[in-house]
Amino acid sequence: MKELKQRSTCSISTSLDVLGDKWTLLIVRDIVFAGKSTYGQFLQSAEKMATNILADRLALLEAQGILTKAVAADKKSKFTYRLTEKGVDIVPILVEFILWGAKHGPTIVDPGLLAELQTGKEAAVAKYQQLAREKALT
């Protein structure tokens, strides 16, 4: 796992030190918007993350206190990854990426989600944050 180095004291820069790559936020996305929680589920996403990259990023996110790793309730050979409060606080960032991509990129967004975000962003953010918190308790 690559070690984290802080490039400056700027909060945008330090956020990018942790989240600034092509894969990390996709894991958080999968937890928040796709209800995923296991290594195998993350691997099945459309972007086809490599197994070593996934393992590296999960370890990094855990080390940063963004998610927790626990043995699954049903199987001892399975692990469940959930968001901490620090992770739940990433939801607003994801929402802004959704809105920017939907407006300016060649993307397909669930129309229900998009409408929800465009008509009441704060309420939608709060809703998905609460859903993530509730899953973290199971």
Next chain:
Amino acid sequence: MKELKQRSTCSISTSLDVLGDKWTLLIVRDIVFAGKSTYGQFLQSAEKMATNILADRLALLEAQGILTKAVAADKKSKFTYRLTEKGVDIVPILVEFILWGAKHGPTIVDPGLLAELQTGKEAAVAKYQQLAREKALT
């Protein structure tokens, strides 16, 4: 300049295809919050971006229609980089990175800016977007 490839149709993923690295958003930050506009000014930031990386990212951002490059008003040997509307729409993303970093990271944020963002996020976003638009006209 590395070519852009779209990994999926997810709007978060396509946004990360363009903005998901450690440097790109720092350039946008420097334009929006530090009033910078030239290659030399971007190089002077605290994070010390390498010259080849800066040149690559500026070309990529221009190719993506996020910023424009124009000969400076005072000198023919100088270029001025400004945000397009697509670039101005990145401001909300930057704001969420500021808030997340300020809350969870070891950072130093201008207290005035932080208070402004925490008390009236939407108004602050609109203000910095308008400032960027006005500079783009000069």
Next chain:
DNA sequence: ATTTTTTACTTGCAATTTGCAAGCATTATA
């Protein structure tokens, strides 16, 4: 007029990171 400086890059190369394929270890199922 000529040299020096400013400004914006480009180039070469070593080091790091990524991406792909295969292998391994533990637990669960047949």
Next chain:
DNA sequence: TATAATGCTTGCAAATTGCAAGTAAAAAAT
């Protein structure tokens, strides 16, 4: 007891990054 599921680890080539030096056009200084 063998097979499958699950979560990784390893090896290696390819791509990207980071550092230092070099280049080219325009501006300023002499």
